Amino acid sequence: MAQIKSAGVIGAGVIGSGWIARLLLNGVNVCVFDPSKEAPKNVDKVIQNAERAYKNLLKSKLPEKGNLTFAKTITDVSKSSELIIEAVPERLSAKQSVYDEIESNGSKDLIITSSTSGILPSDLQSEMKHPERLIVAHPFNPVYLLPLVELVGGKQTAHEVIDKASTIFTHIGMFPLQIKKEIPAFIADRLLESVWREALWLVNDNVATTEEIDDAIRYGFGLRWAQMGLFETYRLAGGEAGMRHFISQFGPCLEWPWTHLMDVPEFTDELVDKVSSQSDAQSGQYSIDELMQKRDDNLVDFLKALKENRWGAGNLLKEYDEALSNAANKLEFSELDLSQPIDTYSTHIPKEWADYNGHMTEARYLDCFSEATTELMSIIGADEEYIAKVGSYFTVETHIRHLDEVLIGERIYSKTQVIYGQNKKLHLFHWLHHNDGRLLATAEHMLIHVDLKTRGASMPSDLVMDRMERIYNAHKNLPKPEGISRAVGDKV
Ligand SMILES: NC(=O)c1ccc[n+]([C@@H]2O[C@H](COP(=O)([O-])OP(=O)(O)OC[C@H]3O[C@@H](n4cnc5c(N)ncnc54)[C@H](O)[C@@H]3O)[C@@H](O)[C@H]2O)c1
Structure with missing residues (x-):
């Protein structure tokens, strides 16, 4: 925040x-x-x-x-x-x-x-x-x-x-x-200026067009730079022997006149015309708006890939996203209203969740319910730390009803009722809603607590058991959800 x-x-x-x-x-x-x-x-x-x-x-x-x-x-x-x-x-x-x-x-x-x-x-x-x-x-x-x-x-x-x-x-x-x-x-503009100056020379001297220079960046070292920068990339270029080997191999090249370095090509009308018309030929088929949206889409997907890999700018995105989530909805267990189904998950639909119909694909409904279950587990104390040290809940049965569609960019949220929660068993019912209130889907899951060392069913810790039972005791007085215990059925 x-x-x-x-x-x-x-x-x-x-x-x-x-x-x-x-x-x-x-x-x-x-x-x-x-x-x-x-x-x-x-x-x-x-x-x-x-x-x-x-x-x-x-x-x-x-x-x-x-x-x-x-x-x-x-x-x-x-x-x-x-x-x-x-x-x-x-x-x-x-x-x-x-x-x-x-x-x-x-x-x-x-x-x-x-x-x-x-x-x-x-x-x-x-x-x-x-x-x-x-x-x-x-x-x-x-x-x-x-x-x-x-x-x-x-x-x-x-x-x-x-x-x-x-x-x-x-x-x-x-x-x-x-x-x-x-x-x-x-720092950054120092580096960028040296590349920009070289690129202008290459156009000025008719070595390459603006498009060829951009290709040399975006099909190659530009991809490396976005995730490892310069020094970490060159460390790998030195193989097992690392940076010392890289310097001994490529250091002497710096003394060859590969680059123009401090010289700047004069911005004559001719050079400005050449760069501008080559740029028009390269990208003139797109409007600036189209290019900006394409740039944003690519940057978002790079950042998300780095987040998945827990690397570089992706680590920062992960921390930021978690900080937003904590600020938005993290209540202490004692602050939760157990007299109602619990708020468990909320998100926008990202574009990769859509299918050819432009709406959220069926598998992603399960992803949303899985996130809702993870949040419920975290509320009762079965969080990441617990899973690393004690155990986890494994889903043994799931039933989903797909009731309405949701499009890319729209917001959804889920609520969860504990149908049964004692000993090793946790029986959940989730509702997934569109932000406008429409019911999009429901899911029912049976989960069993598992010891992650033996991979067999086991009792949860006292804290997890206590919280699970407190929610269950409060929720068992709520009306049974419409659609509970439904099955697809077989008319044969
Ligand atoms: N464009 C880039 O990629 C970039 C990147 C990093 C930093 N910068 C720096 O950011 C600053 C702005 O650059 P830009 O690219 O946004 O320029 P710009 O020309 O797009 O925008 C400048 C804006 O300032 C307004 N303006 C002019 N005089 C003003 C005044 N006295 N009071 C208030 N507004 C006034 C103009 O109307 C214009 O909207 C510069 O110092 C630039 O070096 C630019």
């Missing part, structure tokens, strides 16, 4: 809109200033894209969306914000005049972050009255999906401001990378 309730964003272009979407979807109220009349429309489009992406990315429910307001002046933004994010064009003077206006009206403790791609924070803060509260927080497009934000303090930035900003960004699902030493363009 976000640590702050309100934020201001100055400049709502590509990057500002991405910040706005990430903040709003994490429940932060956002006040925006941008002189462009087009800004509200552009921001709205980016928020829609972000909502679309998050429905596929996250299992957990996001907090209530924050409120978006557009202010007439920077002063109005400063008065209503706990943090200000500056995302105006990359000119020192433009950024400094924004800070000047914030400082003449906002509280002196207000943290100001600049989205600059490369200007030194010491230069940004040089004219400020309270320079200690300014840091660079350099994000990556699309800000609502890419977790990295480079945090760079200037000579006058207070350490606690960096720490505070770091915590704020962590709570909205980001990966704040604190950069110890300020250098122009920080």
Whole structure:
């Protein structure tokens, strides 16, 4: 859950809109200033894209969306914000005049972050009255999906401001990378600029087209970089002998003139025309909107694959998703209302759960019920730790009724009644509902407690047994669910 309730964003272009979407979807109220009349429309489009992406990315429910307001002046933004994010064009003077206006009206403790791609924070803060509260927080497009934000303090930035900003960004699902030493363009843009410069040379010298260069990245090392970066990838390139072997083999190549390095091709009209027309030939058949949605879909699926593999940015996504889930619905056992069926699961339908009819495929109904059972188990104390040390419940019988359809992106939730819960047996009945209240399916399961060492039936721990019985004793007075004990039947 976000640590702050309100934020201001100055400049709502590509990057500002991405910040706005990430903040709003994490429940932060956002006040925006941008002189462009087009800004509200552009921001709205980016928020829609972000909502679309998050429905596929996250299992957990996001907090209530924050409120978006557009202010007439920077002063109005400063008065209503706990943090200000500056995302105006990359000119020192433009950024400094924004800070000047914030400082003449906002509280002196207000943290100001600049989205600059490369200007030194010491230069940004040089004219400020309270320079200690300014840091660079350099994000990556699309800000609502890419977790990295480079945090760079200037000579006058207070350490606690960096720490505070770091915590704020962590709570909205980001990966704040604190950069110890300020250098122009920080870490990521240093690396990107070297690749960009080489790519321009290759086009300029008619070695390759824009498409061939993109192919060289996206069919090869770009895939490696997304999951292991540079050094871990090269460690593997050295084989069993690792990095030392890699350096001894490829280190000398750095002395051959493979690259142009510091030289920059001059942006003549001819070069600009060549790059632009090649780019049109490569991608002109798609609108920018189509490309943005394709990019988002691919990024979401990469991130989900990394989450499954518990690796890199996927670890961060897993932690963020779990934190959202905990914030959304985790009650202590003593706080649960046992006089009713229990809330067990809720999610958006991700696109890979749909079949050719565009609705959730039948196997995914069982996935949802399995998640509901896992949550019920966790409520009675048979959680991950218990399963690792003591035992688990194995399902021995299942009956599902598929009653209605649900489409990609729609939200569902489940409720669970304990029909029987004593000794080794746990008999559950789940209802799966659409967010609009429609009943989509029911499931009935019989589970047996199993010792995971002997793989045989066993008694649960005292705690699990006690909680299971307390729910059972409360639920046995509820009406029998409609559809219980149904079978498909056989007319033969
Ligand atoms: N585009 C990227 O991929 C990217 C990535 C990371 C960081 N950045 C950095 O983010 C900042 C913004 O870049 P962008 O790509 O979003 O630019 P952009 O041109 O898309 O947007 C800039 C916005 O600022 C508004 N603006 C201009 N003057 C203003 C003022 N005085 N007050 C308020 N708003 C004002 C403009 O109307 C425009 O909407 C730059 O510092 C850039 O280096 C950009």
